[in-house]
């Protein structure tokens with residue numbers, strides 16, 4: 001098992017008005033995040049992931065959305081005063097107008113990130129874990145590396161850590177990688193052709209499918225043995241949707 005950790009800091013204000021004590025007042029911190037990627041082995045280049053790409057994506061997201069922002073919860077009594085749903089050009093509350101005039105950066109937990117209702121240090125860790133997961137998927141084709149934990153620190157004395165509750169096992173990471181390749185190989189075939197290809201053939205002819213489609217035997221076997229129904233159903237739903245869109249489009 002190997003791990004690598006990205007560190008980043010940003011400045012932001014927040015408030016937790018539902019809690020007793022001084023956290024209910026608007027105040028700011030220099031927030032510090034440590035985002036850890038884990039995986040069972042190194043690749044042929046001797047690395048876990050191409051870390052620069054992941055690091056850059058993660059830092060860009062934090063810098064553009066959270067840095068010098070005000071992080072509030074959707075249940076904060078300031079939120080109704082900010083007219084967030086008001087269409088552009090409509091009259092606004094004086095507070096909302098002042099926010100717009102100074103281009104105040106705002107991130108609303110429970111709205112911009114529905115999974116966490118408040119900008120607590122735990123909620124911020126959960127938010128970063130969510131975005132780290134997506135950015136790691138963009139940065140690598142490996143499916144056996146994952147975000148194992150995210151620690152966020154708001155002061156020298158306060159921190160919270162999100163732990164991945166469901167790290168991939170070696171077996172399901174392999175299945176996931178094969179599935180990704182199967183979808184890539186078979187994903188553009190019409191469902192009837194795909195169904196015929198996969199069901200009209202017995203498992204022992206997976207080798208023929210592999211040769212015919214130019215895919216690894218593991219991918220052909222995967223489709224034939226385990227998920228052809230799922231792959232066909234996905235394709236059927238996609239084609240049904242496309243046909244419905246064509247039928248719903250009025251002639252011009």
Ligand SMILES: [Zn+2]
Nearest residue numbers: 023027029154
């Ligand atoms: Zn605080």
